[in-house]
Amino acid sequence: MTTDPGALNTYLPTLIRYILVAIGVGVIMIIVYRVQIALGVKREAATGRALVTPWVIGFLVFNVFTIGTSLYLSFTEYNLFRPPEWIGLGNYQELFDVSFGTLESREQRSSDVLARRHSEIIRVEIGDGGFVFGARAASFWRSMRLTLVYAFVSVPLGLAGALGVALLLNQKVKGLGFWRVLYYMPAVLPAVATALLWRWMFSQSGIINTLTQPIWRLTTNEPPRWFTDANLALPAFVIIGLWGVFGANSVILLAGLKGIPQELYEAASIDGAGNWAKFRHVTIPMLSPALFYNLVTSTIAALQIFELAAFIQTPESVGTFVNWLIYQEAFTLRNMGMASAMAWILLLIILALTALIFRSSEFWVFYQGQREKA
Amino acid sequence: MTTEATTLRSDPLLQEPPPPQRPFQIRQALIYLLLILCGAIVIVPFLWMISTSLKTPDQLFTGRVDFIPNPAVPRNYIDVWERLSSVAPGMSFARIIGNTLFITILAMFGEIFSASLVAYGFSRFEWRGRNLLFGLMLATVMIPGIVTRVPSFLIWRELGLLNTYDPLTWPSLFAWGPLYVFLMRQFFLSIPRELEEAAIIDGANVAQIYWHIMLPLIRPVLLAIAVLSFQANWNNFQGPILYISTPQMFPLALAMRFFDQSLSRGEAPQWHYMMAMATMMTAPVLLLYFLAQKQFIEGLNIGAVKG
Known part of the structure; x- marks a missing residue:
């Protein structure tokens, strides 16, 4: 524990530097403007460029430079104390040191391929045989699996739930403002508080086990241990995630629903369309830009879960959310190089998924009379 | 459906209640029921958080669900x-x-x-x-x-x-x-x-x-x-x-x-x-x-x- 320098000594220097930086940013903007004018750039263009300069600086330092550094570090071994040591693809080799194997019989607990240093990540048994997937960096792939499965389950469920609630709210209900405010509340709650609150509710003698007592009493006499049971941890996380987002997403979708012109429904009625046909051929296409936006943002958010993992411990066999795992690799274990390699794999997965969603949008997202891209 | 029903009712020339009145009411009731159910799911964790914050340690693990702390201890x-x-x-x-x-x-x-x-x-x-x-x-x-x-x-x-x-x-x-x-x-x-x-x-x-x-x-x-x-x-x-x-x-x-x-x-x-x-x-x-x-x-x- 470091010593406390006192309130004033922590606030004042930062405040002074804050003001100096603010002045500096202003000066740089003026210089950027003057230089352009001197070079004969039109005043309008010079002003525009000068105005976006703060972002450009931030982008270069906090995005371009950091991403470049991260890529470089991912090819090194670095623990803060000695300078980074170039090891080429070493980190990636260790991460991708994986093996597949088939199970010949049920008894074959650890098949040959996993015998030495690989531990099992996924095991599927079909009849007498089956297959098994193992890796040297088992905790990374377990966490990656948890994170990806979490995203694949919670994002579609959350979107469907949000759409359902938005459709309900669109039925000319009384007190719309009240419902909107109510449903949006979980999104305001600090992630830290959400994590602690749900850990308490899911704890062994917590409210959820008390309320569901009649159900689990049927099978066992033991209350379920949500976060330590390999089968229950994921459902518990999904429940927390759904609680957090479905209300906020439904408020966004509701605004989209309200924007659908009534004439379209009337025209559909005249053509003899039933409720389902209207939903399928009017509501969904018209709402598709909002659904698309929601899909992209919630996928990215689901792959970046951090606080839940920081406050809720799960056993090694379950894994944790990959962002928290990477954080620990970097700042608890001080393997900055390995952590960077892991982060890059995550980045590539996020980019691939986003690209996939964007690609698919050509087939299902409908922009009304606009050529503008989302 | 909803639009038709409401416009018909508000139209003074059509005093006679339209036939689809009953299914309409059931539908409305169902909608509100669902809204209240979702609302409860949203609000209960909040209430539980506040309720817990006012409890004494021995009220935490009782095996019952008590939303009203007794005694309530704001001193927490x-x-x-x-x-x-x-x-x-x-x-x-x-x-x-x-x-x-x-x-x-x-x-x-x-x-x-x-x-x-x-x-x-x-x-x-x-x-x-x-x-x-x-x-x-x-x-x-x-x-x-x-x-x-x-x-x-x-x-x-x-x-x-x-x-x-x-x-x-x-x-x-x-x-x-x-x-x-x-x-x-x-x-x-x-x-x-x-x-x-x-x-x-x-x-x-x-x-x-x-x-x-x-x-x-x-x-x-x-x-x-x-x-x-x-x-x-x-x-x-x-x-x-x-x-x-x-x-x-x-x-x-x-x-x-x-x-x-x-x-x-x-x-x-x-x-x-x-x-x-x-x-x-x-x-x-x-x-x-x-x-x-x-x-x-x-x-x-x-x-x-x-x-």
Whole structure:
């Protein structure tokens, strides 16, 4: 524990530097403007460029430079104390040191391929045989699996739930403002508080086990241990995630629903369309830009879960959310190089998924009379 | 269905009740039932948090669900700070709230001010490379924070500013929130050009136009962003956990983690204290949300509907 320098000594220097930086940013903007004018750039263009300069600086330092550094570090071994040591693809080799194997019989607990240093990540048994997937960096792939499965389950469920609630709210209900405010509340709650609150509710003698007592009493006499049971941890996380987002997403979708012109429904009625046909051929296409936006943002958010993992411990066999795992690799274990390699794999997965969603949008997202891209 | 029913009923010429009255009523009842059910799912955890924060330790693990604490102990809210001070002297309520507010307010002002300037530059002026840079800015949303975290930490370490509030405050002056720039740009684009042109003819310079014409016009979106930004910075956990290591300097989010790890370990987690802290951390954002809910919800909708 470091010593406390006192309130004033922590606030004042930062405040002074804050003001100096603010002045500096202003000066740089003026210089950027003057230089352009001197070079004969039109005043309008010079002003525009000068105005976006703060972002450009931030982008270069906090995005371009950091991403470049991260890529470089991912090819090194670095623990803060000695300078980074170039090891080429070493980190990636260790991460991708994986093996597949088939199970010949049920008894074959650890098949040959996993015998030495690989531990099992996924095991599927079909009849007498089956297959098994193992890796040297088992905790990374377990966490990656948890994170990806979490995203694949919670994002579609959350979107469907949000759409359902938005459709309900669109039925000319009384007190719309009240419902909107109510449903949006979980999104305001600090992630830290959400994590602690749900850990308490899911704890062994917590409210959820008390309320569901009649159900689990049927099978066992033991209350379920949500976060330590390999089968229950994921459902518990999904429940927390759904609680957090479905209300906020439904408020966004509701605004989209309200924007659908009534004439379209009337025209559909005249053509003899039933409720389902209207939903399928009017509501969904018209709402598709909002659904698309929601899909992209919630996928990215689901792959970046951090606080839940920081406050809720799960056993090694379950894994944790990959962002928290990477954080620990970097700042608890001080393997900055390995952590960077892991982060890059995550980045590539996020980019691939986003690209996939964007690609698919050509087939299902409908922009009304606009050529503008989302 | 619904539209037909309501228009028919409100039409004075058709006094006779229409035949589909009964299914309509059942339908309405069903809708409200579902809405109330969803509402209960949303609200019960909140109520449980507040209820727990007012309980004595022996009311925590009773095996019953009691929402009304008996006896209720509001002293938990004071005691939790005494417990924290007993571990780290000087970790008082005032200090921790002060830390949180210091970070939140500086970051919020930096964010709003820089984002509005950048959005102004991206929307009201024509220059080559504008769309390319704007596209790049939107693309940065996809970069997971974890990728830039190690290098950012190394930068601040190099600058000798670890364990200060600098990494959490003044980088906001460089428009670190692309979403806010995007929201404001959408708003700027909707302002008619004539207003600016008239001002230019009157001899106003860019700073004057920005300050006297643009800022008042974008006030609704500024307020929305202020609210969103306050919430995001107040709730921030990933930044402080990386940079702040002295317990007395912790913002609320880290103080909660500190309590969880140092005082609530072992057989009997002190949920009444932790829920008291959670309630304290939630109260200001929730209050702000209730006061400015219109801005909150609109701010989000601009992004979604126009995006």
